[in-house]
Amino acid sequence: MSKRNKIIYWISTVWLALGMVSTGLVQLSKAPTGPGGTDMMAHLGYPNYLSTLFGVFKILGAITILIPRFPILKEWAYAGFFFIMSGAIFSHVVNGDSIKEIFPALLLLALTLISWYFRPASRKMVLVSRS
Numbered sequence: 001m002s003k004r005n006k007i008i009y010w011i012s013t014v015w016l017a018l019g020m021v022s023t024g025l026v027q028l029s030k031a032p033t034g035p036g037g038t039d040m041m042a043h044l045g046y047p048n049y050l051s052t053l054f055g056v057f058k059i060l061g062a063i064t065i066l067i068p069r070f071p072i073l074k075e076w077a078y079a080g081f082f083f084i085m086s087g088a089i090f091s092h093v094v095n096g097d098s099i100k101e102i103f104p105a106l107l108l109l110a111l112t113l114i115s116w117y118f119r120p121a122s123r124k125m126v127l128v129s130r131s
Contacts (some may be wrong), residue, residue: 009118016111017062024058027051035104044091071125085109
């Protein structure tokens with residue numbers, strides 16, 4: 001892996017983890033404002049209990065993508081981030097929200113894709129062929 005790709009990977013991964021942890025903490029604390037806050041979740045039509053579930057999953061996913069090894073868990077964490085953020089974007093669009101409200105989820109989705117794409121071989125699943 002080139003030095004450039006390592007830098008891209010680590011910058012996107014650290015920013016992704018920070019974004020997921022911060023929004024996860026907002027959701028766990030049941031704060032009314034901020035990305036993922038209770039006011040926004042209600043505006044999007046989500047039940048209040050999903051804040052706790054999303055908050056826990058975001059924090060666990062951020063830990064998973066930062067620690068070494070466990071490539072299968074990393075794939076699940078990236079998939080979870082992809083589904084949560086694409087679902088948030090879709091929910092905002094359906095509700096007619098402005099780009100200002102869509103941008104945080106769009107940024108986290110982009111960081112998810114960049115981090116996943118540039119991850120080093122040691123953080124990827126290795127498929128073994130049985131021929």
